[in-house]
Amino acid sequence: MNLKKLIQGLDIVSCEGETNREITSIHYDSRKCQKNSMFIAINGFNTDGHEYISEAIENGATTILYKNEVNKKQSHITYIKVKNSRLAMATLSNRFYDYPSKKMKLIGITGTNGKTTISFLLGEIFKQWGVKLGIIGTLGNYLGETLYKGTHTTPESVDLQQILHQINEEHIPYTVMEVSSHSLELNRVEDTNFDIGIFTNLSQDHLDFHKNFQNYFQAKAKLFHMTDKANIINGDDIYGEKLISLSKGREIPVYSYGIKNNCDFVAKNIKIDNKGAFFTVNIENNSEGFYINIPGIFSIYNALAAIVLAYTEGIPLEITRKALSNLPGVPGRFEMLDTNTPYGIIIDYAHTPAGLENILKTIREFSKGNVIVVFGCGGDRDKGKRPIMGEVAGLYADFMIITSDNPRNEEPLSIIKDIVPGIKKTGKPYKIIEDRKSAIKSALAIGKKDDIILIAGKGHERYQIIQNEIIPFDEKKIINQLLGEGEVDAKDD
Template identity: 35%
Template sequence: MTLSTLLDGFASVDPSFADVEITAVTADSRRCAPGTLFVALPRGDRAGFVHDGHDFAPAAVAAGASAVAATRPLPDLAVPVLVVDDTRWLLPRLAGRLLGDPSRQMRLVGITGTNGKTTSSYLLEAIWRHMGRRSAVVGTIETRLADRQREPGMTTPDPVTLQRLWADCLIYGVHDAVIEVSSHALHQYRVGATHFTAALFTNLTQDHLDYHPDLEDYFAAKCRLFAPDDWGQAPRAVINIDDPYGRRLLAQLGPEAISYGFGPEAVVRGVEPVYDAHGSHVRIVTPAGEWRQDLLVLGEYNIANALGVIGVALALELPLEAIRAGLAGCAGAPGRLEPVRCGQDFTVLVDYAHTPDAVHQATSALRGLTPGRIITVFGCGGDRDRGKRPQMGRIAAERSDVIVVTSDNPRTEDPDAIIAEIEAGIPAGLAEVHTEPDRAEAIRLAIDLAQTGDTVLILGKGHEDYQILGTEKHHFDDREVAHEHLGGRGL
C-alpha cells in the first residue's frame, strides 16, 4: 500500500514521497525492515511510559524503515518523516487499514469494568460454543482463536498485535470474538480502529489509581468504549445499572442501550437468586422471555456477570435455548473461585480478587455457603495503587473470621511496608490477624489453621503462575502450593 493511500484522511503526505510502498507498521524499532512505517510514540504523562519512541527513530531507519511518523520534526533522518498531532491515535488506524480493517467483518464484543471481565468473557464464549460457532477470547488469562492458543500478554494487546489478531481470526474462520478492554487500553487508543458490535460495562470501583489520577479519569477512559467508532457506528451497549457509574453511563447513552441488574428498572433482570454449594440459580426476566437459569459459578456477582452476558447475547440476537444451555454448562474462568481438592474436610478456593470490591464480593459469596470460618489469604501489589491497601485490609477483616496478610507481587517495594499499610486499615478485634510475607508460608499457615467446615480463600493471583520480586518474575502458583501442602498432610 502506498504511503498516500495508507495516510489518506489521517495526515497529509508530501507528493514527493506519496508513492513510497508500505508493507508493515510498527512502534517497535527492532521490528523494522524495508517497507516498514515506524510510528514514534511519545513518552506520555502516565505511569508505565518509560521510553520516547522518537529516540529510537534512527535505529528504526538503520534497520530499514521506509518512513517515520512522529509528533515532531526529525530532520536528520534519511527517510520521509510525517509529523502528526498524535501518533498514539494514529497507530491502530494505520495497522487496521493496512490489513483491510478486519474487525469490520466480525461480530466483536468488548467488555470493560473493574471486575467481572474475564468470567463474562468465558460465559459468552460458552454460548457460542454451544451453538457450534468458532470464536476467539482475548483477555487476562489467555488469547485463543478457536482452539489456537497465543502467548498471553497484556489484558488488551498493543494495537498492531490486535489488528493482526483480527486478521488471523478471519483466516481461521473465526467471526465471533470477545475481548477484555482495560482502561489503560482505552486511554492509549489500543482498540482504536476496532469495530465493536456490542460493548458491556460490568462495574467500576477503585483500581489503577497509580495510572489514573482519580476515579473520574478512570471512568472517562471506560466510557470511550461506547463512543461511535471511525465509521460512525457505536456498539450496542449493555450496562450494569446496579453500579452507580453504570447508571451515569446509561444516562449518557441512547435508548438502544440494554440495562441489566437485580432491580425492577433493568431490561435484563435477575429475580429470586438462590445459592448452594453447586452454584447459583436465578429467574431471568427479559423482553424476549423468562426462564430459570442454573449456573455453575458462585455468588451474586457472578449472577450479575451472567445477566450482562445475557444482555449481550440478546443484542447479538442469539437464541434463548443457546443462552440458557451455554451458561448452565460453563464453569467460569480458571482462577476464579477455583477449588483445590485433596480430600480435605474443608474448602480451599483460589481467586483473582485484588481490588476492595472484588474482595468484598468473593468473601460475601462464600459466607452463606461456609458452615465454619472463612480464612482469607491476601496481599496487595507493589508499585501500584496504594490507596486500596487499607481498604482491602478493612474489608477482608469485616468479611472473614481469620485473615493472613502476605505478599502479592511486591515488585520493588518492601513487602513488610506493604503489609503495614494493609494492617493500618484493619479494625482492632474484628478478625484473627496473621502476617507472613512469604506467600507460600502464608498459604500453608491458612491451611493448617483450617478445621472441618471452614473455607480457605486465597486471593490475588487466581490463574497467575508467578510472583514479581524486584523486577523479575519467579514461578509461583497458589494452586500448586495449596495442593502440595494438602497432599503432604496425608489427607
C-alpha cells in the same frame, strides 16, 4: 502497503524523507522490526520508544514515526513527526490491516470486575450455538479453540488490529473483547468498530493512572459512544445508571440488567449454594430459569450480561441455558481446588476492594467454619485501595495473612504496611508473611475441618513480578506440592 497512502490524512507535524516506499509491517517494539518496516516510538510506562530508534533502524526499519525530537537522523530513513503517536499508531494499524473490525461483529466488555467471566460465558454460549467466537482478554486471545498468549487485557493497537485481522482470516464472525480503561484512554481501540458494548460495574482500581473516579468513569464511558448496534448496562451500578442516562441520546437500543432496580432484565427467585446459583429472568413474558456453576450474586450479574447479549443476537434460550449450566468455571475465578483436604481451598483473581468483597461475602454465606484469606496488593499501582482491601478482608474473613502479590518496583513490606491500617479498623487477627509461598503454606497449616481458605489476587496468573523480573509462580502447583510432599499436615479437628 505504500507509505504515502498509509499516512494520508494523518495529523503530521513534519515529514522528512521518501514517502513513495513500501511498508511491510508496523511495530512499536524495536526488536520486532524487519526490512522495510515502520517503527512507531511511543512513551510507555517504563520505557521511552524514542530511545530505541537506532535499534529499530539496525533491524530494518525504514520509516520512523515519532512525537518527541530526534537528534541524529539518517538520510535513507523517512522521519514522520506527529502530535500524538499513540493515536497515529491506532489509525495506521487500522488502515494497514484494512479495518478488520468492520468485517465482524465485535462486542466490547468494560468495567472493573466481571469482564473475563462474561467473555468465557459467551464463549460457551457461542460454542453451544455452533458459531465460532474470538476472545481477546486477560487470559489471552482465543481464535476459536486456539489460545495465544497476550500481554495486556486489551492489546496495543498494532497487536489488536493484527489479531482482529487474523480472526477474519480464520472466518470467525464474532469477537468478544475485554476493553480496559487504559486502552480507551491510551487510544488502543481508537477507530475500532464496536457493534455492542457491555458495562459491568465500577469500583476502585487504577486510580494511580486515572487520578479520580470521574476520569475513570469517563474513560470507560468512551466505549459506549463507539458502539453502533446496542449497549448492555448493569442498571444496579450507580455508574451504570449514569451511563444509561448518557446513552439515551443515541439512536441505538440500551438494555439494562440487574437484581434490585427496575431493569429490562431482572434476576429473581435467587438460590445460591457452594456449587453455583439458580435464578429466573422474565423474558418475553415468560419466567425462564438459569443455573450457573459459579456461586455468588456477582456470578448472577455476569450471567445476566451474557444472557442479554445472547438474547439480542437471537440465540435460542435453550442454548444459553445449557451453556451456562455446562461451563465448569473460569480459570482463576472462584476456582475451588480438588485437594482432598478437610477444608476448602479457593483461588481467585480478586485484586480490587469490590472483587474481594464479592467473593468473601459469597464464601461467608456457605462456609461452616472459619474463612482464612491470603492476599496482598500490586506494586506501582493504586495505593489508595490498599487500606480499603485490608478493611474489606477484616470485615468478612476470620483470619488474614498479608503477603506479597506483584510488588514490581516497590518493597513488598512497604505495600503490606499500607494494607494493615484497614485491617486494624476491624480488630480482626492477622499475620504478615512477606514470601507468598510461605504465606500459602501457613494458611494450609492452620486450616481446620469446614474452613475455607481463599488465596486471592493472582488467580490465573502463573508468575510474580518482582522488580523487572517475571518469576514463575503457579499457585495451584505450589498448593499441590505443599500438600503432596507432606509439608503441611491438614487438620481434621
